[in-house]
Amino acid sequence: MSRLQRFLQPRLSATLTSNKLRDLRRSGLEAWRRLGRYPHQVSVWLRVDDPYAYLLLQALPTLEADFGLRISLRMLGSGSPDTTPEPERLTQFSGHDATRLARWHGLDAPTSWQANAKDLALAERLLIALELSDQEASVMEQARDVLRALWRKDHPALQQCQDELAINMGSAKFDADSIASHLKRNADKQRQLGHYASAMLHYAGEWYWGIDRLDYLSRRLTSLNLGTASAQWSTHIDGHFLVSDAERLADLRALDAELDVYFSYRSPYSYLALSRIRLLAEHYGIVLRLKPVLPMVMRGLPVPTIKRLYILLDSKREADLLDLDFGRICDPVGAGVEHCLAVTHAVLTQSEKLALDFAESACAAIWHEGRDLSHLPEIYACALRAGVTADIVDAALASDDWREAASQHHGELLALGLWGVPSFNLHLDGQPLCQTWGQDRLWVLEDALNDALKINHPLSSRR
Secondary structure (H helix, E strand, C coil), rough: CCCHHHHHHHHHHHHHHHHHHHHHHHHHHHHHHHCCCCCCEEEEEEECCCCCHHHHHHHHHHHHHHCCCCEEEEEEECCCCCCCCHHHHHHHHHHHHHHHHHHCCCCCCCCCCCCCCHHHHHHHHHHHCCCHHCCCCHHHHHHHHHHHHCCCCCCHHHEEEEEECCCCCCHHHCCCHHHHHHHHHHHHHHHHHCCCCCEEEEEEEEEEEHHHHHHHHHHHHHCCCCCCCCCCCCCCCCHHHHHHHCHHHHHCCCCCCCEEECCCCCHHHHHHHHHHHHHHHHHHEEEEEECCEEEEEHHHCCCCCHHHHHHHHHHHHHHHHCCCCCCCCCCCCHHHHHHHHHHHHHHHHHHHHHHHHHHHHHHHHHHCCCCCCCCHHHHHHHHHHHCCHHHHHHHCCCHHHHHHHHHHHHHHHCCCCCCCEEEEEECCCCHHHEEECCHHHHHHHHHHHHHHHHHHCCCCCCC
């Protein structure tokens, strides 16, 4: 990295993720809305075969009523390969994950995430018809009912939805070519607005994904005095562990739990997870095993700008909520990542704790200190701060052994049915217990341990 890049990157990223810039943009858009006397408009973008969309639609009628919103529907087709590199794995994971989310939030879970093609096509046509209809009331309820029938594999109920909507499904505008054109127009429009995925809400220039980010939208609407946000949709329970009773905690710590942590130094979500996963492991007596991998772009899978920008801004608001410094960034791609992986691999042979200390130090340097870890003085300083001596760094940077280890970790990740980072593989008494993906899925690990303990020690539920 050139000196100019080293100087500019942290400053540009700090400006881009600045809360002052965000608030200025929000104020401008709100002033424009008031000037034009426009309603508070939220658009929901979804695919018919996305289980996260079904969960989201269950929440929207309440959101609509509580905040006096006008919510419009926008249907999407299949995702683009550049933003969805592992569609089959995503389909499989999202079904399991949506079931967990439904259980956590007390929502109706999709009983199947692989509906038959005929019902999928019918549900898609019904939802497009709802999108194109001029009615404003009850659209979200009707859309929810369509997806409920689909995900329950209740064909009679789906037919009843069609009858109640009184739509002539044989009309020309619902032929295959017209539907494909409609979905493409919506996808193009979504990209123009700055996103690419299903189960997304768009309000006044910002995007919110599914149930997981509904809390942020609620807070923003509350700041406009439209209603009152609750913690109903938050999945962050950091510092408030599910099990804290001393006797039960002792039983959990005796369960011999181990956790494989797959992460990337180029992933901001990995940075958000590392310090918190350490606290969780210390609380429950879990043994951590760090498994760093090469970032996607260094494995030949470029990440488009639209995706990188959303991840950056989403990571910023997550970091703010978690009270973690974030925003002065120096991209480690290339030599910076290689230096980090080399030192991590060398330190792992000595101490898992020391390796975690280094990983936290390196991630802090990348994601909020804006330090260029491709620059040798910086990687040495970062290692020294973590307690890693210069002779260890010397030996690490002179070896390529880390490459085989990183490749092996990636192979393990794929074998688990996962692909993104951070991902977690929890073992109990030497047996696999739970696999999950995402820094906002740490509660899944706690929930799995909680369930395991219930076998012999009944616990009260979260709610």
